[in-house]
Amino acid sequence: MIHLDTGDTAWVLASTALVLFMTPGLALFYGGMVRAKNVLGTLMHSIFAMGLISILWVLIGYTLAFGPDVGGLIGGLDYLGFSGVGGGVHPDGLGATIPHSLFATYQMMFAVITPALITGAFAERIKFSGYVAFMSLWLIFVYSPVAHWVWHPEGWLFKLGALDFAGGTVVHINAGIAAMAVILVVGKRKGFGKEAFVPHNLTMTILGTGILWFGWFGFNSGSALGAGELAASAFLATNLGAAAGACGWALRESRKDRKATTLGVASGAVAGLVAITPAAGFVGPMGAIAIGLAAGVVCSWAVGLKFRFGYDDSLDVVGVHMVGGVIGALLTGIFSTAAVNEFGVDGLIAGGGLALLGKQAIAVSVTLVFAFIVTFILAKIVQATIGLRVTEEDEITGLDLAQHSEVGYSLSEQGGGLISHAAQAPAPAHAHAPNHVTVPRGGEA
């Protein structure tokens, strides 16, 4: 019997908006870290995902992830175009007290931000058409299957007993390892490892961090799919994960480089949020602090690996999301306690032994291998057909002008140019006029 709860529904509605808001937050977080000539291109990689992925989720993505199970591997096609996704609840018990349409829309926001996370890795050199093709394919062939395995009650990793409260494997490990695969195909930016690629506006990045932290309450606490004790506990764990991550990164930095940096604190907060994501509904406050701290310290070390191994992960998606995601998923096996969540399992510290840690390790390994291989193939396909990378000239010019015919910052009034095509001008009366409208200037007939 269907019993919708208005309190649960209200909280998940609000959480849905919070998770959507993370994507513009991510846009600012990434946008501040690139060079000024690429700021719009980088903002676009996140903002356009809100358009593209929302539509694809309704058309095909949702049904593959959350449609009726086919062999534990994929969802059936019953919900193509959201058909049958309306009133009532999800028949497999996903969000038993909220409308099915709300569950599907809440999941839409996760589907939007996950591929947007990957874009930080290939920032400053990707072709817009290639980005659109890659994002679309990745949603269908990587995101939806992994979401099904981990979150659908019949998914094989769910049935194995691996815990992922809000998307440590589905979102962060998945996006992080996909980032690694796609940059191996795209290649390094011109000058990587030699020239200084200095972030052009860290104030944007800090604002973006604040928005991500804020939105993450919807991401994690909303994943309780209700407004009760579990949501409150996950809310607290989320804040502590971020807080400890910021402290952990700043601590290591101030010991190693003698100064704590704002970018370090911002990165640490995000690393802590990433790591607490799978654990948020399964650990207590001290467990959350331990997980956040571990992520802050380890990720601040991991972002340096790209220089040692020579892969150009522009904005450290691998170092923050993959590494932070793996830390969170594995530490869930250590700090999980059934005292927090009636559906939880005791981890190592609560006396559950190593069983949960083993299952977590399997879920992590499977996601890493599957997402790496499939993403690599998808990137190769896009590269061979539409192309993934801009020309060298366009890369030097910057994505803003080369890919979007715009500039992010117009700070001088000099050299403004003249209008050659006026959108507001009335259409010519005669039907066979040239298809561009030219504002009359002196000398023209």
Place this chain on the structure above:
Amino acid sequence: MKLVIAVIKPFKLDEVKEALEGIGIQGMTVSDARGFGRQRGHTEVYRGAEYQVDFVPKTRIEIAADDDQVDEVVKAIVANARTDSIGDGKVWVVPVEDIVRIRTGEKGTDAL
């Protein structure tokens, strides 16, 4: 007539400007500049990666002056831009053939 060009530390601009006004200089042009001399640059750190930034922000001042005023102008700049530490900048003087005040068409020293 001479053109005095100085590259100084940005925070010294107000003192230099007041000193120049004090000796009767009626106009100057100021712009943001970047450069290095013996001071070299500074280090920036982003996510643990250290970058050497060679070009340091400076302020460039240009003053057109009559021949008999030039020494005074240079002295005023040197006295007020000096911090006695490395990176204080430089002053140099170049000859000027002619100057025209656009509004009136006055030329030479009348245009100063």
